[in-house]
Amino acid sequence: MSWGVLLKEAIKSFVKKPVTIPYPIKETSVPDGYRGLLSFDITKCIGCGLCSQVCPTGTIRMIPDERTKTKRRPLFELAKCVFCGSCVEVCPRKAISLTKNYHTAVIRKDEITI
Numbered sequence: 001m002s003w004g005v006l007l008k009e010a011i012k013s014f015v016k017k018p019v020t021i022p023y024p025i026k027e028t029s030v031p032d033g034y035r036g037l038l039s040f041d042i043t044k045c046i047g048c049g050l051c052s053q054v055c056p057t058g059t060i061r062m063i064p065d066e067r068t069k070t071k072r073r074p075l076f077e078l079a080k081c082v083f084c085g086s087c088v089e090v091c092p093r094k095a096i097s098l099t100k101n102y103h104t105a106v107i108r109k110d111e112i113t114i
């Protein structure tokens, strides 16, 4: 490659818009159906435990909770989640959903525990 071509490419790259997004300074949009962080509505949960049984990564474990009829609820340690959606599909009360939230980077794992 000649110096002329290299210089031309360098100038082109310098003036054209970057293809990368300066995250986290700027937000981006994600498509419908994107599998981001889980959302959990404890008011719908009946503590059946099906979500913890199907989760392939051990993200969900059942813990005692007086607010539910069966006195237990799932705890989601989302640092382990692979966003497969199995828990969403199996939940009989539609208490779990996948959101478009892609902010999954945290300092401490417990920051994304719900």
Ligand code: SF4
Pocket: 038, 054, 055, 056, 057, 058, 059, 060, 076, 080, 081, 082, 083, 084, 085, 086, 087, 088
């Ligand atoms: S989306 Fe998949 S990996 Fe994540 S908590 Fe649900 S079942 Fe587990």
Ligand code: SF4
Pocket: 044, 045, 046, 047, 048, 049, 050, 051, 052, 073, 074, 090, 091, 092, 093, 094, 095, 096
């Ligand atoms: S499957 Fe749904 S209703 Fe059952 S424990 Fe999990 S979140 Fe609650």
